[in-house]
Amino acid sequence: MTAAPLSLVADIGGTNTRVALAQGTVLLPESVRRFSNAAYAGLEDVLRQFLSEAGNPQVGGACVAAAGPVRDGVATLTNLDWTIDGAALARSTGAATVAILNDLQAQGHALGHIAAENLRVVIEGPKAAPGASMLVIGVGTGFNAAPVHDTPWGRVVAPSECGHAGMPVTTPRDLALAEAVATAHGYAGVEDVLSGRGLERVFAFTSAEAGTAGDLTAAEIMAASGAPG
Structure with a gap:
């Protein structure tokens, strides 16, 4: 039986x-690598290094999920000064077929295909x-959420940037917090309190x-709390 062709997949956060x-629909766990964007x-530099360290395998397709809006096949990251388009993805991987998705859309399409050992019930x-x-x-x-709808015509995962919605304010303390975080860009959004930078x-x-005095990075706060980073 002929083995399924290799594909490159990437999750790009802030x-x-x-x-x-x-290989086909099976992720090769031993191939997973993490790179610090800073x-x-x-992304081209990241993918070229990854492929070089992997022995320059031939990949037939490449799909990346980006933490930011994707319009007309071009992703602009919300919390990083990177723009990703299909030409750059094809150029850096040599893949004939490329796709760029919003990261939450990719996760929405993955629901129902995740092995039980990789899931944990929270509530x-x-x-x-x-x-x-x-x-x-x-x-x-950052922070985002996206609805997932299964229809007779296939799955629909609507793109969303809800992290930029206004932060709910119901108490005087909520208002004080909103006024404090609004100094970043003029208004208090959900992402300003529910995210890594929101934690800060x-x-x-x-x-x-x-x-x-309280001026720690999110990583320092997590380390001080004893939680895994």
């Missing part, structure tokens, strides 16, 4: 890019009815409330 090879000028609840709508939520350097702003706010 801080890190993870790259791997897949060390590279753009027990009723089992969803077949064909019920679902929601994917991504919390990293909430920490600074609560430290100021307590009368202590």
Whole structure:
């Protein structure tokens, strides 16, 4: 039996890019690599290094999921000064077929195809009815969520940038927090409190409330809390 051709897949966040090879629909776990975006000028440099370290395998297709809006096949990352288009992806991988998705869209299409050992129940609840709508939520350097709908014509994952929606304010303390984080770009968005960078702003706010200095990075805050980074 002829082996399925290799494909390159990548998940591009605001801080890190993870790259791997897949054979057909099977990800090759030993091929997974993580790269710090700050060390590279753009995605092309990351992919060329990955392929070089992997022995320059021939890949028939390349698909990347980017943490930012994708319009007309071009991704602009929300929290990183990178722009990704199909020509650059083909040039850096040599793949004849390329695709660029928003990262939450990619995760939405993955629902139902994830091995049970890679899933963990956070809150027990009723089992969803077949064909019920679902929601994917991504919390990293930024924040986003996207609805997932299974229709008779196939799965639809609507692109979303809901992290930029206004932060809900229901109490005087919420208002004080909103006013504190709004200094970043003039308004308080959901991403300003529910994300890696949001963690930094909430920490600074609560430290100021307590009368202590609070200017730590998200990584430092996580390390100090004893949680895995």
